[in-house]
Amino acid sequence: MAAKKRLRDNLITYGIVIALYLIMEILMKTGNLSSHLKGLLVPMTYYAIIAVALNLCVGILGELSIGHCGFMCIGAFSSAVFSKLTQNNIPTAPRFFLAFVIGIAFAALFGFLIGIPVLRLKGDYLAIVTLAFGEIIKNVINAIYFGVDSKGPHISMNNVMELGMEPDGQVVINGAMGITGTPRDANFTIAIVVLLLSLFVVLNLMNSRDGRAIMAVRDNSIAAESAGINVTRYKMMAFTISAAIAGAAGVLFSHNITSLTATSQYFGYNASIMILVYVVLGGIGNIRGSVIAAAILYLLPEMLRGLNTYRMLIYSIVLIVMMLFNWAPAAVQWRQKVAHKFIKRNA
Amino acid sequence: MKKMKSLVSVMAATALLAGTIAGCGGNASNNAASTNGESTATETAEGTASEGAASGATFKIGSIGPLTGGAAAYGLAVVNSVELAVNEINANGGINGYQVEMKGEDDELNAEKSVNAYNTLKDWGMQFLVGSTTSACSLAVSENTHEDNMFQLTPSASAADCVNYDNVFRVCFSDPNQGLASAQYIGSHKLASKVAIIYDSSDVYSSGIYQTFAQEAPNQGFEVVSAEAFTADSKTDFSVQLQKAKDAGAELLFLPIYYTEASLILTQANTMGFAPIFFGVDGMDGILTVENFDTSLAEGLMLLTPFAADATDDLTVNYVKNYQEKYGETPNQFGADAYDAVYIIKQCLEEAGATPDMSVSDLCEAVKSTIVKITASGLTSETMTWDASGEPNKEPKAVVIKDGAYVTAE
Numbered sequence: 001m002a003a004k005k006r007l008r009d010n011l012i013t014y015g016i017v018i019a020l021y022l023i024m025e026i027l028m029k030t031g032n033l034s035s036h037l038k039g040l041l042v043p044m045t046y047y048a049i050i051a052v053a054l055n056l057c058v059g060i061l062g063e064l065s066i067g068h069c070g071f072m073c074i075g076a077f078s079s080a081v082f083s084k085l086t087q088n089n090i091p092t093a094p095r096f097f098l099a100f101v102i103g104i105a106f107a108a109l110f111g112f113l114i115g116i117p118v119l120r121l122k123g124d125y126l127a128i129v130t131l132a133f134g135e136i137i138k139n140v141i142n143a144i145y146f147g148v149d150s151k152g153p154h155i156s157m158n159n160v161m162e163l164g165m166e167p168d169g170q171v172v173i174n175g176a177m178g179i180t181g182t183p184r185d186a187n188f189t190i191a192i193v194v195l196l197l198s199l200f201v202v203l204n205l206m207n208s209r210d211g212r213a214i215m216a217v218r219d220n221s222i223a224a225e226s227a228g229i230n231v232t233r234y235k236m237m238a239f240t241i242s243a244a245i246a247g248a249a250g251v252l253f254s255h256n257i258t259s260l261t262a263t264s265q266y267f268g269y270n271a272s273i274m275i276l277v278y279v280v281l282g283g284i285g286n287i288r289g290s291v292i293a294a295a296i297l298y299l300l301p302e303m304l305r306g307l308n309t310y311r312m313l314i315y316s317i318v319l320i321v322m323m324l325f326n327w328a329p330a331a332v333q334w335r336q337k338v339a340h341k342f343i344k345r346n347a
Numbered sequence: 348m349k350k351m352k353s354l355v356s357v358m359a360a361t362a363l364l365a366g367t368i369a370g371c372g373g374n375a376s377n378n379a380a381s382t383n384g385e386s387t388a389t390e391t392a393e394g395t396a397s398e399g400a401a402s403g404a405t406f407k408i409g410s411i412g413p414l415t416g417g418a419a420a421y422g423l424a425v426v427n428s429v430e431l432a433v434n435e436i437n438a439n440g441g442i443n444g445y446q447v448e449m450k451g452e453d454d455e456l457n458a459e460k461s462v463n464a465y466n467t468l469k470d471w472g473m474q475f476l477v478g479s480t481t482s483a484c485s486l487a488v489s490e491n492t493h494e495d496n497m498f499q500l501t502p503s504a505s506a507a508d509c510v511n512y513d514n515v516f517r518v519c520f521s522d523p524n525q526g527l528a529s530a531q532y533i534g535s536h537k538l539a540s541k542v543a544i545i546y547d548s549s550d551v552y553s554s555g556i557y558q559t560f561a562q563e564a565p566n567q568g569f570e571v572v573s574a575e576a577f578t579a580d581s582k583t584d585f586s587v588q589l590q591k592a593k594d595a596g597a598e599l600l601f602l603p604i605y606y607t608e609a610s611l612i613l614t615q616a617n618t619m620g621f622a623p624i625f626f627g628v629d630g631m632d633g634i635l636t637v638e639n640f641d642t643s644l645a646e647g648l649m650l651l652t653p654f655a656a657d658a659t660d661d662l663t664v665n666y667v668k669n670y671q672e673k674y675g676e677t678p679n680q681f682g683a684d685a686y687d688a689v690y691i692i693k694q695c696l697e698e699a700g701a702t703p704d705m706s707v708s709d710l711c712e713a714v715k716s717t718i719v720k721i722t723a724s725g726l727t728s729e730t731m732t733w734d735a736s737g738e739p740n741k742e743p744k745a746v747v748i749k750d751g752a753y754v755t756a757e
Binding site: 034035036037038039040043139142143159160161175176177178180181184257258259261263264265266302305308309312 | 414415452453455456457458459462463464465466467469470482483484486487489490491506508511548549550551554555557558561562574578579580
């Protein structure tokens with residue numbers, strides 16, 4: 001019975017995503033979609049993906065990470081470097097697929113490496129370390145100069161002159177100027193496929209033996225350990241998967257925009273906290289909620305463009321209202337009362 | 348409780364769909380609710396009642412820049428100046444007899460948002476883009492304008508890659524050009540043999556100028572004795588960088604940065620008794636307007652800039668006066684570039700005899716082929732020409748601050 005219900009629940013989640021996709025595609029094909037909205041679809045989807053990734057870390061594993069954009073940054077840069085170098089050698093489809101593999105692999109690797117020291121910490125300490133990690137990634141990438149010429153790759157941490165490039169060489173990462181001219185391979189269909197895959201991974205993980213072990217660690221790590229669960233292993237597992245999915249979001253990010261810079265508005269802690277806001281407002285541990293919240297909260301400030309600068313004000317008011325509506329005890333009570341009446345009348 | 352949850356999520360999903368669909372239908376209302384620029388434009392249109400206004404067809408110019416946040420000063424200057432220029436053009440009978448509409452959108456200094464802003468403007472019916480204001484944003488947007496073949500003239504995006512596409516031109520100098528021109532100026536005027544540099548390594552503009560400057564230095568017969576960087580996260584204390592420059596015996600300190608940080612550097616250099624020649628680029632314009640900054644410290648500061656707000660030619664005086672009247676601020680070089688950009692588009696359209704009922708792509712082709720033929724004159728230079736690469740050819744002006752005002756340097 002429980003399994004059936006879970007399956008139905010998961011199908012609703014996939015259903016919402018697929019329905020949204022179909023509606024958007026139909027609107028696009030019939031020419032009813034404004035170009036503004038068309039441009040918003042891919043970013044909206046990758047923010048939903050990274051919200052799902054963060055929810056795995058915050059909601060399922062129960063560890064607060066406020067540096068998730070750091071993993072997104074790694075995924076974005078590693079895949080963009082790959083795409084830029086192989087732009088003329090490999091056809092688009094396999095190249096983009098390999099870019100995903102590389103972006104995800106690098107993000108997962110860093111997730112694993114960071115996880116080793118970090119996951120020994122708990123609560124606030126973990127939050128602080130992840131915050132610092134996100135900032136370090138950003139600053140290191142800002143200082144890297146990387147180029148390739150006939151003599152092979154060159155790397156410098158000082159300036160582009162130190163690379164000593166041959167005239168035929170190509171500077172791939174140019175310090176603060178980042179990577180420019182990444183091919184624009186991402187589109188809405190690919191983004192939705194990646195979103196569905198990450199939902200599939202996370203939802204199945206939740207309902208698996210490993211997922212139950214992870215949640216047991218979240219609920220009470222001492223009890224979990226005494227029941228024979230290898231706490232570190234499961235923490236590492238969840239954290240690495242979460243980083244990998246964030247990396248996938250990064251790949252979409254870097255292949256949707258041609259100028260990729262590691263600046264704070266994309267990968268700083270403000271951006272990470274924005275993702276955390278999506279997760280918290282969507283409901284911690286509620287994967288479907290993250291997707292919906294990310295979509296609404298990304299679209300909202302864009303939809304309010306007509307209000308000029310007032311949109312910032314309205315956006316923050318909406319955040320407060322959503323928070324109160326979701327979590328304030330009085331609002332929860334009122335919601336239950338209304339829902340009760342509603343259900344009674346229907347029955 | 349479970350039922351409740353699914354109810355809420357269904358509601359949320361409906362709200363989301365409703366929101367997006369409402370967004371689709373938003374085109375029409377977007378046209379009605381626009382910036383002041385448009386409303387004033389229609390007012391003036393009624394006044395002149397030209398042939399174009401009567402038929403209702405207008406040229407539509409869009410502009411993008413950061414209108415909120417830390418860099419808002421740049422974006423606002425651009426959008427306001429475009430508005431100012433458009434109002435002037437309308438009052439004088441428009442372009443080829445047709446009135447001009449403008450609309451500015453905010454990109455929050457975010458390339459992603461800049462593309463969103465571009466798409467919003469496209470829905471509004473934009474035919475020419477004066478933007479984006481900053482390099483990374485302009486670069487991202489140029490990918491879209493190239494796809495749509497829309498003419499893009501960026502007033503102030505100076506990174507070299509910004510004009511890679513053939514439909515993108517710029518008004519300002521490119522970063523490499525500025526670095527090169529600065530190095531050549533210092534070399535040919537024999538200002539110093541030992542030069543120190545302080546630059547912002549986290550800023551595209553600053554590091555771009557630094558790179559070409561340092562590469563050109565050996566050719567110009569002076570030595571770069573210290574090149575120290577700071578980042579956006581640590582831009583209040585420059586004593587370490589200044590001490591290094593001082594210890595290296597620098598005679599000239601090159602500052603390819605914006606004026607806010609430069610004012611701090613000048614103050615701190617003064618405190619430690621370090622007084623080389625200070626040399627800046629166009630980002631330095633505005634240093635005399637910094638609050639609580641002792642402008643006497645800027646005495647003798649040299650800068651290469653295309654625009655100085657206190658120049659005395661009629662065009663600049665008028666522009667600055669009108670800008671101050673309307674927006675209560677002194678415009679900077681970003682605004683001047685944007686003001687010129689609108690007039691450059693006007694000149695091209697008049698030259699090509701274009702009309703607003705042509706498609707965006709046709710207009711782009713028309714302007715593209717005309718801009719390489721015309722010689723424009725404006726606030727930022729008396730003669731500007733372009734070649735197909737998109738780079739402007741104009742003379743950099745070297746000015747020096749004397750008695751609290753810009754004076755043309757010898």
